[in-house]
Amino acid sequence: MHRYRSHTCGALRDSHIDQTVRLSGWCHRIRDHGGVLFIDLRDHYGLTQCVADPDSPAFAQAEKLRSEWVVRIDGKARRRPAGTENPELPTGDVEVYVTEIEVLGPAGELPLPVFGEQEYPEDIRLKYRFLDLRREKLHQNIMTRGAIVDSMRRRMKEQGFFEFQTPILTASSPEGARDFLVPSRIHPGKFYALPQAPQQYKQLLMMSGFDRYFQIAPCFRDEDPRADRLPGEFYQLDLEMSFVEQDDVFAAVEPVITGVFEEFAKGKPVTRNWPRIPFAEAIRKYGSDKPDLRNPLLMQDVSEHFRGSGFKVFARMLENSKNQVWAIPGPGGGSRAFCDRMNSWAQGEGQPGLGYIMFPLDVEGVLDLNNADQKLIRDKVEELRKQGKIIEAIKALEEWQARNPGIIADDRSIAGAGPLANNIGPERTEAIRAQLGLKAGDAAFFVAGDPAKFWKFAGLARTKLGEELNLIDKDRFELAWVVDFPMYEYNEEEKKVDFSHNPFSMPQGGLEALNNQDPLTINAFQYDITCNGYEIASGGIRNHRPEAMVKAFEIAGYGEAEVVERFGGIYRAFQYGAPPHGGMAAGVDRIVMLLCGTTNLREISLFPMNQRAEDLLMGAPSEVTPKQLRELHIRLNLPQD
Numbered sequence: 001m002h003r004y005r006s007h008t009c010g011a012l013r014d015s016h017i018d019q020t021v022r023l024s025g026w027c028h029r030i031r032d033h034g035g036v037l038f039i040d041l042r043d044h045y046g047l048t049q050c051v052a053d054p055d056s057p058a059f060a061q062a063e064k065l066r067s068e069w070v071v072r073i074d075g076k077a078r079r080r081p082a083g084t085e086n087p088e089l090p091t092g093d094v095e096v097y098v099t100e101i102e103v104l105g106p107a108g109e110l111p112l113p114v115f116g117e118q119e120y121p122e123d124i125r126l127k128y129r130f131l132d133l134r135r136e137k138l139h140q141n142i143m144t145r146g147a148i149v150d151s152m153r154r155r156m157k158e159q160g161f162f163e164f165q166t167p168i169l170t171a172s173s174p175e176g177a178r179d180f181l182v183p184s185r186i187h188p189g190k191f192y193a194l195p196q197a198p199q200q201y202k203q204l205l206m207m208s209g210f211d212r213y214f215q216i217a218p219c220f221r222d223e224d225p226r227a228d229r230l231p232g233e234f235y236q237l238d239l240e241m242s243f244v245e246q247d248d249v250f251a252a253v254e255p256v257i258t259g260v261f262e263e264f265a266k267g268k269p270v271t272r273n274w275p276r277i278p279f280a281e282a283i284r285k286y287g288s289d290k291p292d293l294r295n296p297l298l299m300q301d302v303s304e305h306f307r308g309s310g311f312k313v314f315a316r317m318l319e320n321s322k323n324q325v326w327a328i329p330g331p332g333g334g335s336r337a338f339c340d341r342m343n344s345w346a347q348g349e350g351q352p353g354l355g356y357i358m359f360p361l362d363v364e365g366v367l368d369l370n371n372a373d374q375k376l377i378r379d380k381v382e383e384l385r386k387q388g389k390i391i392e393a394i395k396a397l398e399e400w401q402a403r404n405p406g407i408i409a410d411d412r413s414i415a416g417a418g419p420l421a422n423n424i425g426p427e428r429t430e431a432i433r434a435q436l437g438l439k440a441g442d443a444a445f446f447v448a449g450d451p452a453k454f455w456k457f458a459g460l461a462r463t464k465l466g467e468e469l470n471l472i473d474k475d476r477f478e479l480a481w482v483v484d485f486p487m488y489e490y491n492e493e494e495k496k497v498d499f500s501h502n503p504f505s506m507p508q509g510g511l512e513a514l515n516n517q518d519p520l521t522i523n524a525f526q527y528d529i530t531c532n533g534y535e536i537a538s539g540g541i542r543n544h545r546p547e548a549m550v551k552a553f554e555i556a557g558y559g560e561a562e563v564v565e566r567f568g569g570i571y572r573a574f575q576y577g578a579p580p581h582g583g584m585a586a587g588v589d590r591i592v593m594l595l596c597g598t599t600n601l602r603e604i605s606l607f608p609m610n611q612r613a614e615d616l617l618m619g620a621p622s623e624v625t626p627k628q629l630r631e632l633h634i635r636l637n638l639p640q641d
Helices: 122-127 136-158 199-207 246-264 279-286 312-317 336-348 372-386 390-403 419-436 451-468 510-516 546-555 560-566 568-574 588-595 626-631
Strands: 020-033 036-043 046-052 070-079 094-105 181-183 191-193 212-221 232-242 276-278 324-330 355-359 442-449 479-483 488-491 496-499 526-531 534-541 581-587
Touching: 020 046, 020 094, 036 070, 136 212, 136 232, 136 246, 136 588, 199 212, 199 232, 199 568, 199 581, 232 246, 232 588, 246 479, 246 526, 246 534, 246 581, 246 588, 276 279, 279 451, 279 479, 312 442, 324 419, 324 451, 336 355, 336 442, 336 451, 355 419, 372 390, 419 442, 442 451, 510 546, 526 581, 534 588, 546 560, 546 568, 560 568, 581 588
Parallel strands: 046 094, 276 479
Antiparallel strands: 020 036, 020 070, 036 046, 070 094, 181 191, 212 232, 232 581, 324 442, 355 442, 479 526, 488 496, 526 534, 534 581
């Protein structure tokens, strides 16, 4: 028999009953039932129940065991007594009667529990990540991550892509974030950079005649961390294709991403025919360039209903032609308490407030209260309304009306309420209600000003309303393309035109647009994939003509000499026959996060840093010795306390 195990802890079944077996693993849980010890033994593959009673030769040793001790157990597999089976475990019909125990690795007092999924402080979880990774949910997330990467790799190869590895030590690049710099010992005063993305290398591969490239690429950016972005490093499914237009990239990528989601969605619906949403439309309807399409709320421009109205705040704003008023429908939000809560939320977001019009649910005067049946439904609706269950109240009233047609007129007018309604009057209020398709019990919320400045807040308000009114179907994956991103944006801090996205993208209209068009009106062949409110991929058709590349960078303030100096490799490659090419990169971490049903990337990463970009397990970043600094010709100039 093998020194440590004849079977894993997830292997035993009915067919092994009466066999002598040897298992090794961790003591997951130890239970004492009237002098009989039950040891749940765990390894990577599963869990097996082991039993030691006072008649067992190993009973004395079993009494000494504690949680997370690593042990070898010999014994006989037997059927669990009737009524004690565990259908949730693959090994749930079998147990091992213990005859011998060898302690392979005792464990000290645990700084955090491994059994169960209790919440625990993040700093403890990260410092003792090796224990945290033993916990079932996190352990399974990491295994799911590996399976997702395998699926991506297989699907990419089926699409005709070949896997390459590009350099890790490279030159600094303006990818939009700070580089991690690596000092050169051999070249004093010079630095390598860790790649923010393999952007230039994958384009150079196309220059080199390779047709379809991909890799699961590590990327490094010195950015501030947040829940959906790890500090320091992340991984992406990086790809590039030659002789393609935008539709060709879409046709290659969609089946891969859709297939991965369907494979790991656990039965949740996944979008098959992805919509293509222009950037301007995404901003206008959803207030986001990564819209959550599970949220049915669509914003609308209602400026005309406020222009010249009695609500002077909005009316004066609209005297400036660039200003607008947008409305966000709030089905089921037509109560004073809810509207006031949304207004307070907006103030907490740094806004002066959130204007609203209510269309209260009121059955007074509509139902005959002398009629017992009508009084019953009226009382039910009123009770639901008092509980804040507006949608349920509307549904109850509509269901009652369906059984009693003609008693409540479908076309009855619904009076708006609130300061805005009082100021603009009933005709304008009704026009807003009709445009938004609102009913009794609903509300409308408004943001006003320059859309370029308020669209992000409007998107937050749309999301908040969807969540508060329980309108978002959490059990589905809505994938979409967002296309036609602006090539440039105006940098208010530096008072200059700057790239708004990937600087290597092809402008729509090519060199002619760069020469003759207002840069802020030029769109790029630039596209993102979004899912459930997250950007999970980004890419573009590349600007492969050297004269167009130089012009594009000139508009953003880079001279030709600087372009040649910073991007000499790709600039030279463009001089010697550059094929039209394009591609994209999908965020592996975010895709895994979505499919594992979490909102924090630390729950799907092996050894992440904390919010301060510190590795609490390994102690990084750390000080280095004076000798190391001398070898690198570096002298520290630390900030003064």
